[in-house]
Amino acid sequence: AAVRARFVVGADGARSSVARDLGLDRNHRLLIGAEEVFEVPANGEPPTFHCVLDPSLAPGYLAWVVNDGRHAHVGVAGYADRFPQGLRRTMERFGASAPGLAGVDRPESVERRGGPIPVGGVLRRIACAEGLLVGDAAGAVSPLTAGGLDPCLRLSELAASVLDDALRSGRPETLTHYSGAALRAQFRGRLTLRRGLAHIRTPAASTAAFALLRTPFGRAAAGRVLFGDRSFPDPPPTGQRPVSSPSSGAGTRSGWRASTRTRP
Structure with missing residues (x-):
């Protein structure tokens, strides 16, 4: 209609x-990314966020594992033309050895997400x-x-x-x-x-x-x-110049443990 x-x-x-x-x-x-989300057993540990910098896994960006104590988010992103094995195969390779998930059995039901990132x-x-x-x-x-x-x-x-x-x-x-x-x-x-x-x-x-x-x-x-400030500027009111605002790009939530590392 x-x-x-x-x-x-x-x-x-x-x-x-x-x-x-x-x-x-x-x-x-554009970057292109993919992520798998699945339930994990509670272990009493604080939520963690692992970032992996490896151009063979995530060319131009990073791979990540977020474990919030209930669900795991495992993903990679990068420039589409620089995944030599394709995004799906790269995602499988990273998921097989993702940090922070040692001893966690992946369930049969896995939610898969993906798409472009400007x-x-x-x-x-x-x-x-x-x-x-x-x-x-x-x-x-x-x-x-x-x-x-x-x-x-x-x-x-x-x-x-x-x-x-x-x-x-x-x-x-x-x-x-x-x-x-x-x-x-x-x-x-x-x-x-x-x-x-x-x-x-x-x-x-x-x-x-x-x-x-x-x-x-x-x-x-x-x-x-x-x-810090200026991660993304506030849109200005009509006729005024842009002003800065608290960070919007990334942050660490209270109670979270974060790690960033490279992989050889």
Whole structure:
């Protein structure tokens, strides 16, 4: 059945068909990831989050194991054209020796997830007179950490405000205030780091980069990127410049144990 609407909101993921139909910008820099989720027996230990840096497993990103005491999340992500054995086979290889799950029997019922992750920063043209984009469709993901939940919520708050103004005033040109151009200026440093991360192609290079992060300078830089302000800028009110906000890309929950390591 046909549905009439004044505006269309594209919240349909990194490869948004709404963006295509509205003639808006589209994501071209993408990672692809896969994850398996399954129940694990409670062991009384605090939740853990393991990150593995290995270009043969996760080219340009990382592999991970999250054990929250009830479920395990095991996944890998990276550039699609750099999985020599394919994403599925790589996922199987990592799952067979995933850290933090020693002695845990994998059940027959496993939930599998997967999809593209945009890492090119917020797109410039994300609105027109007919509608706008939010979330992954708008590229609202930290280019470096690939964290997207908090950026999506904050950009969506601005989208709701702009749409409310447009509907109340009857002036669709109000949507021109919803633009990613100003926000993109806040991503220059992270886009540069993303390009650098994309060039790490060997375990030796990954080990060297990780060793740098263990220095006082590296720890300070990583802390600023992952846990400090400006991980993702707050969308500005109409006519104002973007301002920083607490980190949205990554964080460590209270009571969690985290580990990060390279694999030779």
